[in-house]
Amino acid sequence: MHKPVLLVEGVDKSIKGQHIVRDISLTMQQGSVLALCGGNGAGKSTLLRMVMGILQPTSGIIQVDGLSWKENRNAYADKLGYMPDDYAFAKGLTAWETLHFWASLRGLSRSRTEEALEEVGLAEVRNKNVTAFSKGMRQRLLFAQAMLAKPPLLVLDEPTNGLDPYWMDSFVELVNKLRREGHSVIYSTHQLPVAEASADYVLFMQEGAAVRQGTVASLLEQYGPGGLHAAFTESRMKPGSRGQVEA
Numbered sequence: 001m002h003k004p005v006l007l008v009e010g011v012d013k014s015i016k017g018q019h020i021v022r023d024i025s026l027t028m029q030q031g032s033v034l035a036l037c038g039g040n041g042a043g044k045s046t047l048l049r050m051v052m053g054i055l056q057p058t059s060g061i062i063q064v065d066g067l068s069w070k071e072n073r074n075a076y077a078d079k080l081g082y083m084p085d086d087y088a089f090a091k092g093l094t095a096w097e098t099l100h101f102w103a104s105l106r107g108l109s110r111s112r113t114e115e116a117l118e119e120v121g122l123a124e125v126r127n128k129n130v131t132a133f134s135k136g137m138r139q140r141l142l143f144a145q146a147m148l149a150k151p152p153l154l155v156l157d158e159p160t161n162g163l164d165p166y167w168m169d170s171f172v173e174l175v176n177k178l179r180r181e182g183h184s185v186i187y188s189t190h191q192l193p194v195a196e197a198s199a200d201y202v203l204f205m206q207e208g209a210a211v212r213q214g215t216v217a218s219l220l221e222q223y224g225p226g227g228l229h230a231a232f233t234e235s236r237m238k239p240g241s242r243g244q245v246e247a
């Protein structure tokens with residue numbers, strides 16, 4: 001088997017005495033899509049920030065393509081594209097200027113900026129000031145930014161938050177395209193139908209711990225028409241296996 005794109009082994013995180021992430025282990029192979037699901041405060045964003053190297057685990061190992069953040073931060077960062085759950089855009093810049101600024105930081109061409117704006121349906125409003133954008137439009141711009149450099153692993157924190165149903169479907173299509181091109185995607189979501197439609201694997205978190213995980217196909221087979229919602233409800237009532245996700 002190839003080296004995993006993402007390896008998370010026995011990761012814990014405590015902040016100010018609060019145990020926020022508990023003993024999470026998972027591996028992701030190239031071209032796989034993993035959805036992190038769970039209620040508010042379950043620890044999803046904290047786990048994603050640790051994958052990004054923004055936060056360091058209290059204990060455990062995280063590697064991206066065999067690299068650790070501590071040993072080689074620049075090479076590690078080059079493997080990743082990140083969409084944060086919240087972002088304060090610079091005032092006074094248009095969508096084009098904002099995305100082109102990020103593209104130039106990464107040494108990317110103007111045509112890649114154009115293409116990314118097209119991909120998220122913002123080409124027509126490229127000259128509009130980003131501070132006048134709706135929440136969904138800002139989300140799409142952040143998604144374009146994460147995809148810009150076409151990194152091996154995309155880390156998306158609640159990417160469909162604020163999207164209308166049309167763009168929710170477009171998000172699913174974009175993730176499928178990324179998968180076909182060999183990218184891996186890990187994202188958090190409260191929208192279980194989105195996870196059903198776009199993820200290969202799902203990990204349910206509660207109070208920082210993995211309470212259920214598996215392939216989307218196996219969970220749908222197990223829970224029938226209730227789908228991931230039924231799996232989520234049951235995992236909250238009686239937390240199940242806490243083994244390792246192999247995505």
Ligand SMILES: Nc1ncnc2c1ncn2[C@@H]1O[C@H](COP(=O)(O)OP(=O)(O)OP(=O)(O)O)[C@@H](O)[C@H]1O
Nearest residue numbers: 015016018020038039040041042043044045046047
């Ligand atoms: N810097 C911090 N200091 C103290 N507590 C924190 C910090 N960051 C996160 N927490 C706490 O850790 C827990 C998990 O937060 P996190 O944002 O990871 O959850 P989440 O699953 O992403 O939630 P949501 O779905 O609401 O976005 C919460 O109780 C939160 O208050």
